[in-house]
Amino acid sequence: MSIPFIDLKSQQARVRGKIDAGLAAVLDHGSYIMGPEIPALETRLAEWSGAKHNISCSSGTDALLLALRGLDLKPGQGVIVPSFTFAASAEVMPVMGAIPVFADVDPSTFNIDHTQLDDAREAARSANVEVVGVISVGLFGQPANLEALMKYAMMNNLWLIDDAAQSFGASLNRQKVGSLAHVTCTSFFPAKPLGCYGDGGAVFTDDDNIADIIRSCRIHGMGKDKYQNVRIGMTGRLDTIQAVVLDAKLDIFDEELALRQQVADRYHDLIGNIVETPQIALGATSSWAQYTIKLPSNVDRDEVCMTMQGLGIPTAIYYPVPMHQQPPYQSFPIARGKLEITEKLSRNVISLPMHPYLDEETQHLVIDGLKKSLEKR
Ligand SMILES: Cc1ncc(COP(=O)(O)O)c(C=O)c1O
Secondary structure (H helix, E strand, C coil): CCCCCCCHHHHHHHHHHHHHHHHHHHHHHCCCECCCHHHHHHHHHHHHHCCCEEEEECCHHHHHHHHHHHCCCCCCCEEEEECCCCHHHHHHHHHCCCEEEEECECCCCCCECHHHHHHHHHHHHHCCCCEEEEEEECHHHCCCCHHHHHHHHHHCCCEEEEECCCCCCCEECCEECCCCCCEEEEECCCCCCCCCCCCCEEEEECCHHHHHHHHHHHECCECCCCCCECCCCCECCCEHHHHHHHHHHHCCHHHHHHHHHHHHHHHHHHHCCCCECCCCCCCEECCCCCEEEECCCCCCHHHHHHHHHHCCCCCECCCCCCHHHCHHHCCCCEHHHCCHHHHHHHHHEEEECCCCCCCHHHHHHHHHHHHHHHHCC
């Protein structure tokens, strides 16, 4: 017996009819690039999230790059970003010749600690780097403290990008992720809470000017028509067939988010007394992209993973090496010179199977496996 870490098959069975019909329509009309399904999806995503503009694109990483183009990030400028994240959140700065400035995270939410922003700017100043913005990450599904971050950004003339690759679908004080920062980016990588069947992503903003620049950059810096190039751009479009998949999955997204919450609640009730389960901040909801627990410090994490694997239960480590310790990133500024929480989390977190279709019986098997692997010590 092997338990899936995520279950895209059960989901597909629910939306297959609509996807098949949508794909057939694309094959008939033949507009594989920027077909009518693209603006239709963008209108739907903007309405769903409450953001004024949605611009679909080729991946979550390209969404971040497009956002930075929209905000006119220049080579040599600095952007504060948490080190405890997936590479893309920090990678996009050096790709543009700019500098990531690493900050630590809050130990209970895994998200950027907004009280460290002054320290991050100080570290940048010491390296002669001017900080122009912040990228927050809604790691594992819960948004960062976007209220505090926006307040800080406004007071200090900075912009805020929310990397919601994992937290699209979440909310803060009843407002959905998408319009809680100057620009919000997400990924439609298949394993994400809202995923397509390949690479895809989107940018959300309420700012007309930023939206115009991003739309232009997405297609080689196009102007009024596609052979007029008014700025340097890229190939950043979402495929029409991916829009079909996303449109079908959006039909059941609300329900899936509620199911993920049920799975998270069950984990919390059943293992909250033996490991540290995720804490959701007051007023926030999570899209539960991952269910990530913290193991006690005297537990050998590799051994736990191996024992669980032997029982047919998959686990994952997100992320074993923080960004500031990865070789290409080691020379960039670090708030306070050391990121203690980030380093500790990268040693003791472990993610358990999480998806909307994880039934109670299977979840009990996961929990029993975890208990057994902890008892083995
Ligand atoms: C936090 C975060 N940001 C950005 C990305 C990049 O998304 P993509 O793989 O679609 O480029 C990911 C993907 O895993 C992510 O988890």
